[in-house]
Amino acid sequence: MKVLGLIPARGGSKGIARKNIRPLGGKPLIAYTIETALQWGRIDDLIVSTDDDEIAKVAASYGARVPFRRPTHLATDTATAHDVLRHATEYIEKYEGKSYEIVIRLDPTSPLRQEVDLERALETFLDNDLESLYSVCPAGKNPYFNMVELDERSVAHLCMEEKGTVFASRQASPAVYEMNSSIYIYRTEFLLREPSFRYDTMVYVMPRLRSIDIDTEADFLFVEFIIEKGFSGTE
Secondary structure: OOEEEEEEOOOOOOOOOOHHHOEEOOEEHHHHHHHHHHHHOOOOEEEEEOOOHHHHHHHHHOOOEOOOOOOHHHOOOOOOHHHHHHHHHHHHHHHHOOOOOEEEEEOOOOOOOOHHHHHHHHHHHHHOOOOEEEEEEEOOOOOOOOOEEEOOOOOEEEOOHHHOOOOOOOOOOOOOEEEEEEEEEEEHHHHHHOOOOOOOOOEEEOOOHHHOOOOOHHHHHHHHHHHHOOOOOOO
8 A cells, every 4th residue: 555645835825924834843834744744654755745946945854755846826825735636646646657545635734743643544544445534623612502603684693593403501512523634635546536625524533732723823823832832742
């Protein structure tokens, strides 16, 4: 079983400028994902897909391969991750003559994932003979209990009120999960066949603190604090 690891890292991040290579705890943000993937040891080839020369240089210095520059049309705000992964996979097959049974996407904005998360996610994927799998974490709020939406008059209502499925307590409410943008696993045949990712599949549940996805300055500062305090990530 050959596994291709893909790290999508474009240069034009909007929320935090140059965040993929911004220093975090003494090294670039992208380095955490590269190091964890390589230390895990189950990935046969680790590729970074980027349009940015500086990101490419940093990624290569930490041991990832950067065999191409991502095309401009795949480095926009509207480009989908699915298309980025398909491009990278097809490039490796066409120009390097390599093929892989499994593709694992690891976003660099999730620096606190650990090797144990990668191993458990892959075990779930293989044990259940899945075509795709993605990671989630327990949601901070629950639409059945304490999340509201506004109607046309800007009046708030519990999200599930119209369906008659509101619960009296959080403990009694059905468990819900957040997609944490940390781990996505695909059969290569599925990735190349489907026009987009499908979410109707099994998931791997990660702890909330290992699931932080850096999207804002506050996220970055919080993760920096966790790292500085020596967070171990144990459950």
